[in-house]
Amino acid sequence: MPLSRNTIGTVVVVGALGxxxxxxxxxxxxxxxxxxxxxxxxxxxxxxGPLTEADRDFVVKVRSxxxxxxxxxxxxxxxxxxxxxxxxxxxxxxxxxxxxxxxRKIAPQLNIALPNQATPQQQQFVAxxxxxxxxxxxxxxxxxxxxxxxxxxxxxxxxxASTQNTLVRSLADLANDTVLDHITVxxxxxxxxxxxxxxxxxxxxxxxxxxxxxxxxxxxxxxxxLTPRPDLNINTASPKPTPAVG
Amino acid sequence: xxxxxGIIGTVFVGGALSATLAALAYPGMLGMQYTSGxxxxxxxxxxxGPLTEADRDFVVKVRSxxxxxxxxxxxxxxxxxxxxxxxxxxxxxxxxAALDATCRRIAPQLGITLPNQPTPQQQGFVAxxxxxxxxxxxxxxxxxxxxxxxxxxxxxxxxxATTKNTLxxQLANQANDVVLDHITVxxxxxxxxxxxxxxxxxxxxxxxxxxxxxxxxxxxxxxxxxxxxxxxPTNTATPAPxxxxxxx
Numbered sequence: 001m002p003l004s005r006n007t008i009g010t011v012v013v014v015g016a017l018g019x020x021x022x023x024x025x026x027x028x029x030x031x032x033x034x035x036x037x038x039x040x041x042x043x044x045x046x047x048x049g050p051l052t053e054a055d056r057d058f059v060v061k062v063r064s065x066x067x068x069x070x071x072x073x074x075x076x077x078x079x080x081x082x083x084x085x086x087x088x089x090x091x092x093x094x095x096x097x098x099x100x101x102x103x104r105k106i107a108p109q110l111n112i113a114l115p116n117q118a119t120p121q122q123q124q125f126v127a128x129x130x131x132x133x134x135x136x137x138x139x140x141x142x143x144x145x146x147x148x149x150x151x152x153x154x155x156x157x158x159x160x161a162s163t164q165n166t167l168v169r170s171l172a173d174l175a176n177d178t179v180l181d182h183i184t185v186x187x188x189x190x191x192x193x194x195x196x197x198x199x200x201x202x203x204x205x206x207x208x209x210x211x212x213x214x215x216x217x218x219x220x221x222x223x224x225x226l227t228p229r230p231d232l233n234i235n236t237a238s239p240k241p242t243p244a245v246g
Numbered sequence: 247x248x249x250x251x252g253i254i255g256t257v258f259v260g261g262a263l264s265a266t267l268a269a270l271a272y273p274g275m276l277g278m279q280y281t282s283g284x285x286x287x288x289x290x291x292x293x294x295g296p297l298t299e300a301d302r303d304f305v306v307k308v309r310s311x312x313x314x315x316x317x318x319x320x321x322x323x324x325x326x327x328x329x330x331x332x333x334x335x336x337x338x339x340x341x342x343a344a345l346d347a348t349c350r351r352i353a354p355q356l357g358i359t360l361p362n363q364p365t366p367q368q369q370g371f372v373a374x375x376x377x378x379x380x381x382x383x384x385x386x387x388x389x390x391x392x393x394x395x396x397x398x399x400x401x402x403x404x405x406x407a408t409t410k411n412t413l414x415x416q417l418a419n420q421a422n423d424v425v426l427d428h429i430t431v432x433x434x435x436x437x438x439x440x441x442x443x444x445x446x447x448x449x450x451x452x453x454x455x456x457x458x459x460x461x462x463x464x465x466x467x468x469x470x471x472x473x474x475x476x477x478x479p480t481n482t483a484t485p486a487p488x489x490x491x492x493x494x
Contacts, residue, residue: 023269150407157403161396164440194410
């Protein structure tokens with residue numbers, strides 16, 4: 001034999017030891033984050049409290065959501081084939097205009113750069129829905145938005161429970177009420193497929209980071225602002241008070 | 247040598263192979279849940295939609311929270327030393343009475359058994375607050391309750407985003423509103439130590455299951471109902487929005 005039994009035995013034992021070490025280390029390495037990516041890292045000390053990477057990411061996410069859900073709401077208002085769908089469109093427009101106003105107010109105070117476009121994935125959501133019409137449009141738009149709102153809702157709660165920045169708190173309060181309102185009106189359309197929605201909420205596709213990150217704004221480009229629509233006469237910020245006890 | 251080199255070598259290789267297998271199996275076993283414990287398992291089909299184990303657990307958690315946070319609120323009304331703590335007490339009493347009314351209404355419709363006592367851990371919180379007085383009471387009330395409300399808030403959101411049961415949705419809507427209101431009034435006491443709170447929210451102590459489960463009610467025991475004391479202003483469920491959007 002070209003290799004002696006001794007050599008083969010040594011290779012097997014060393015290989016087995018190497019595999020054991022790797023397997024032991026693997027679970028511990030799963031959660032390792034470099035300092036630069038840790039969401040709890042404080043990136044600025046502002047007069048409204050410390051700002052963490054998670055806080056900054058949250059403000060950008062709220063901005064990015066408005067940049068695609070507002071136009072999709074306008075489409076729903078124009079093309080929705082049922083009154084419930086058009087009502088959902090109104091709530092989306094008014095709610096996201098309100099959130100965007102607050103984002104644009106607090107971002108300069110916290111020194112956060114807001115994008116002027118939604119993420120490539122989100123832009124694709126709008127394009128997919130816009131290509132359809134009638135009941136198909138209703139179903140596609142309502143289901144996509146029910147998934148995205150359902151995904152962000154626990155995140156908002158987590159930010160609100162843990163942030164120490166008072167401006168981020170006020171954005172989280174408004175986002176909590178607005179997103180819950182949107183979840184409610186989308187469910188009222190009657191076209192949401194909950195099995196599919198739960199599946200997509202819990203197992204989102206693993207897209208590359210560029211697809212999930214809004215493109216940075218061009219230097220000197222004017223800040224996009226979502227047009228408020230007072231003519232629609234809807235208040236989405238406060239939930240209806242629950243009946244008082246006694 | 248007592249053992250031949252051959253035997254030592256065999257024991258060594260056998261041991262190394264077993265260690266490799268155990269280490270490879272460990273991450274796979276970490277997430278394993280028995281069928282009976284899986285939170286997304288449907289345990290009942292009701293006229294209001296399917297009821298999962300997570301839904302049932304949520305209703306019981308809301309009930310259990312009320313059973314200790316309502317008396318804590320009453321204590322705040324009696325022995326709180328600042329106006330902000332008194333206000334927090336009012337909100338706690340009213341909010342948890344309202345949530346409890348909803349729990350007691352929907353539990354029979356969903357076939358859920360509600361406890362009449364909070365968990366042993368929660369009873370411990372009440373005992374701590376009972377023995378406190380003055381500024382120490384204020385601080386313990388604000389911090390303990392801010393931690394527990396902060397822990398349940400994302401869980402409520404997750405239930406609301408995933409449940410298919412319309413009664414559980416109603417409870418989750420109301421709980422979302424009430425818990426956010428309580429978080430706000432507790433923060434307004436200016437006594438909350440956020441570093442400590444965040445630490446306890448993210449790394450809660452691993453207590454045995456008996457400590458964090460409400461004791462089962464005795465058969466035939468009347469259902470405890472939370473009734474707010476007379477004279478407490480009643481509309482506390484909706485927090486005032488921080489900013490009114492101009493579009494509204």
